[in-house]
Amino acid sequence: MDTMCNKPRKQILAIISFLFLSFIFSANNVSAADGAKIFKQNCAVCHSLGTNKLTGPGLAGIATRAPGDEWLKKWIKNNDALRKSGDAYAIKVYNDNNQVPMSAFEFLSDEELTALVEYIKAPPVEKKEEKKDNGGGATAPTEQGMNPLALLIGIIAFLIIIIAVLRGVRFSLKNLQNEKQGLPAEEQVGPWTELKTWMAANKTKTGLVILFILGGLASSGWYALKGIGVYEGYHPTQPIAFNHKLHAGDNAIDCQYCHSTVEKSKTASIPSVNVCMNCHKGISEGPTTGKTEIAKIYEAAGWDPDKGAYTKPEKPIKWVKVHNLPDFVFFSHQQHVKVGKQDCANCHGDLKTMTTAQQVKPLTMAWCIDCHNKTEVPTMKDNPYYESLHKKLAEKYKGEPITVAKMGGIECAKCHY
Amino acid sequence: MNKKVTRIISLMAVFGCVTIGFTSCSKHDENSPGVEFMPDMYRSPSLEANLFDVVKNEDGSYDTIISNRKPVAGTIARGYMPYAYANTAEGYEAAGANLRNPFPKNEANLKQGEVLYGKFCVHCHGAGGEGDGLVGGKLPGAPPSYKTVLKTLPEGKIFHSITYGKGLMGSHASQMTQEERWKVALYVQKLQGNDGAAAATVASDSTKTDSTAVAAAVKVEEPKK
Numbered sequence: 186m187d188t189m190c191n192k193p194r195k196q197i198l199a200i201i202s203f204l205f206l207s208f209i210f211s212a213n214n215v216s217a218a219d220g221a222k223i224f225k226q227n228c229a230v231c232h233s234l235g236t237n238k239l240t241g242p243g244l245a246g247i248a249t250r251a252p253g254d255e256w257l258k259k260w261i262k263n264n265d266a267l268r269k270s271g272d273a274y275a276i277k278v279y280n281d282n283n284q285v286p287m288s289a290f291e292f293l294s295d296e297e298l299t300a301l302v303e304y305i306k307a308p309p310v311e312k313k314e315e316k317k318d319n320g321g322g323a324t325a326p327t328e329q330g331m332n333p334l335a336l337l338i339g340i341i342a343f344l345i346i347i348i349a350v351l352r353g354v355r356f357s358l359k360n361l362q363n364e365k366q367g368l369p370a371e372e373q374v375g376p377w378t379e380l381k382t383w384m385a386a387n388k389t390k391t392g393l394v395i396l397f398i399l400g401g402l403a404s405s406g407w408y409a410l411k412g413i414g415v416y417e418g419y420h421p422t423q424p425i426a427f428n429h430k431l432h433a434g435d436n437a438i439d440c441q442y443c444h445s446t447v448e449k450s451k452t453a454s455i456p457s458v459n460v461c462m463n464c465h466k467g468i469s470e471g472p473t474t475g476k477t478e479i480a481k482i483y484e485a486a487g488w489d490p491d492k493g494a495y496t497k498p499e500k501p502i503k504w505v506k507v508h509n510l511p512d513f514v515f516f517s518h519q520q521h522v523k524v525g526k527q528d529c530a531n532c533h534g535d536l537k538t539m540t541t542a543q544q545v546k547p548l549t550m551a552w553c554i555d556c557h558n559k560t561e562v563p564t565m566k567d568n569p570y571y572e573s574l575h576k577k578l579a580e581k582y583k584g585e586p587i588t589v590a591k592m593g594g595i596e597c598a599k600c601h602y
Numbered sequence: 603m604n605k606k607v608t609r610i611i612s613l614m615a616v617f618g619c620v621t622i623g624f625t626s627c628s629k630h631d632e633n634s635p636g637v638e639f640m641p642d643m644y645r646s647p648s649l650e651a652n653l654f655d656v657v658k659n660e661d662g663s664y665d666t667i668i669s670n671r672k673p674v675a676g677t678i679a680r681g682y683m684p685y686a687y688a689n690t691a692e693g694y695e696a697a698g699a700n701l702r703n704p705f706p707k708n709e710a711n712l713k714q715g716e717v718l719y720g721k722f723c724v725h726c727h728g729a730g731g732e733g734d735g736l737v738g739g740k741l742p743g744a745p746p747s748y749k750t751v752l753k754t755l756p757e758g759k760i761f762h763s764i765t766y767g768k769g770l771m772g773s774h775a776s777q778m779t780q781e782e783r784w785k786v787a788l789y790v791q792k793l794q795g796n797d798g799a800a801a802a803t804v805a806s807d808s809t810k811t812d813s814t815a816v817a818a819a820v821k822v823e824e825p826k827k
Contacts, residue, residue, distance in 0.1 A: 227751070229743025230769040239742065240769050286691045351608070394616055409637075414644065416635040436736045439721040445777040452651040455670060463772035464726070467741040501668055503654045509635070512646040 220304025223297055227290060234308045238493030239467070242282055248306040257305075258298045263289040352376065414511075420543035421505040425481045426474055427542075434537035440529050448523040451516070455504055458486045507542050508533065514550075515600045525560075525589075557594040561586045683780055689766040694759060701758030705784050707791075715789030718782050722774055723790075731793035741770055748793045755794070760787040 224234075231240035251257050252274050259267050260275060264287050267275045279286065293301065360370050374382075384391040432438050440447070443460055447453035461482045469483075469490055470476050483490055487497040510516050521527045529536070534545030546552060565571040578587050585591075593599060638644055645655060649669040657665050673679075687693035687701070705711045719727075726741065728734035731748035738744045746752050764783045767773040778786065 225743055226746070230745065233742055348608075398616060413637045413639045419632075419635045421633045436725060438725045438737065441721045442725070442777070455652045457670070457776065459772065459776060463767075463774065464737055464741070466772060467770040501670075503668070504652070506653050509644065511644045512648065512650070513643060
């Protein structure tokens with residue numbers, strides 16, 4: 186009984202002492218934690234804790250570099266006033282950083298400033314897990330699946346061997362039987378001669394088999410011909426392994442952030458590299474390919490991540506075009522997205538789930554016309570021209586839905602001229 | 603028994619032949635778009651948008667075609683309006699003090715601003731403008747909140763920041779026209795919880811720009827219609 190009673194008491198004691206200790210520790214950590222928060226909210230937009238320069242210089246080694254805590258506090262609070270007071274180091278820092286002034290932070294209290302200075306002088310060391318760098322980055326070990334064609338050839342070769350062996354067995358069994366019955370031994374005929382005799386004896390079966398083979402060849406030929414010029418399933422390797430799933434799916438960036446001309450132009454633009462840099466100036470490491478792919482953006486933009494400036498020559502990124510319409514057809518994104526209110530996924534599939542952009546729709550004329558026949562056009566309230574047109578069409582096709590086709594959407598010259 | 607075995611085996615062989623016939627025509631190379639009939643009709647000498655291609659000339663040499671190029675120096679886009687303030691600290695202050703939104707604060711403009719904000723800003727600045735967007739959290743520092751740090755940011759500075767970028771944020775001038783940027787600024791002011799007048803007075807109080815600085819920053823006079 187005694188032990189039964191003692192145990193909970195001990196536990197309570199342990200919990201209380203733990204809480205007390207953790208309170209003491211957390212009380213000691215208040216300033217550092219606040220400093221981290223203040224830094225993240227106000228400073229991290231322009232300063233890194235490392236040596237690399239963002240908009241402002243990196244803050245590693247600031248404790249030994251700057252004249253002292255009081256100077257740092259004054260600088261953070263209002264660097265403009267400090268410079269105007271004639272502080273030599275302040276003016277030097279200003280000139281060293283291309284005379285881009287830092288914002289003033291008058292609203293920070295002395296306590297907060299102390300916490301912040303403590304934090305930037307000795308930020309907690311982040312434990313970084315050593316990642317294995319494969320160099321190429323994209324050279325992740327891929328499972329070497331069996332090539333289906335090689336597999337088939339193997340199976341067929343195996344079957345042929347079995348046929349040959351079985352024929353031999355059958356021949357020797359037959360001769361054994363003949364010997365028993367006292368008949369003369371048969372001479373083994375070649376497989377081809379045997380097949381010919383079998384075919385002569387079973388004409389219907391032979392005909393059926395030939396028909397079956399011909400049918401198979403004809404249908405495969407038909408599908409092969411239908412696939413000419415159709416890029417469905419085309420997903421080329423791009424010069425930079427851009428991941429649509431990560432950007433548009435996981436990070437929920439709108440398609441139009443990058444393809445910003447889709448509502449204004451015939452084409453949805455491929456973003457120029459400055460659009461990539463809008464985010465990747467700050468994000469130099471991704472979750473799937475690490476730094477390798479993002480480094481390619483930096484190379485194209487001429488960005489030096491260590492200096493934090495565009496110092497190198499620019500190079501164009503040679504993106505491979507996936508969705509390709511031939512020259513003899515007119516297509517306008519503006520008309521479909523802005524006026525027709527079509528979702529991107531209707532023609533491009535759900536790119537939010539694709540790691541490599543792939544053409545999922547055939548983009549053939551039959552596919553276009555099919556959609557034009559099905560898609561109904563709603564009345565356009567703020568457009569008098571379409572409103573009157575809609576009214577006339579409604580009178581002409583009583584009760585039937587007004588589709589794109591009925592508005593002239595399948596006339597030849599609409600797309601071919 | 604023997605007959606049955608041979609029949610089964612021959613049937614399997616026929617199936618094998620037919621399947622080979624099917625598979626040999628399917629596309630294996632992901633970098634090849636497939637068979638093309640008359641490629642001239644697909645890959646014409648005239649430039650199509652968003653294209654990078656290598657074409658073979660008649661004499662056997664190769665040419666590289668890149669259709670997305672930088673415009674010739676001095677090119678002016680249709681509808682282009684010069685922006686009067688330089689990308690400097692003085693320009694920023696001057697824009698804050700002098701620039702006014704040409705669009706009235708009405709429901710239609712605010713709605714367009716909200717749509718544009720959803721396309722171009724929300725992933726970093728967050729739906730409520732508190733810097734809590736999905737991408738914002740992945741940056742070295744999340745963008746400051748419109749509700750606290752940037753609550754008194756005047757409309758001119760908002761416009762200037764979208765045009766040239768600020769801190770980690772890059773320029774969004776290539777993605778949005780001036781009109782669109784002004785509409786976004788309208789919506790940002792709504793997120794700040796300020797109406798235009800209040801922000802303007804705060805701006806003139808907080809910015810201590812003397813007239814010479816403004817004159818230096820204003821390089822080009824804003825064209826008048």
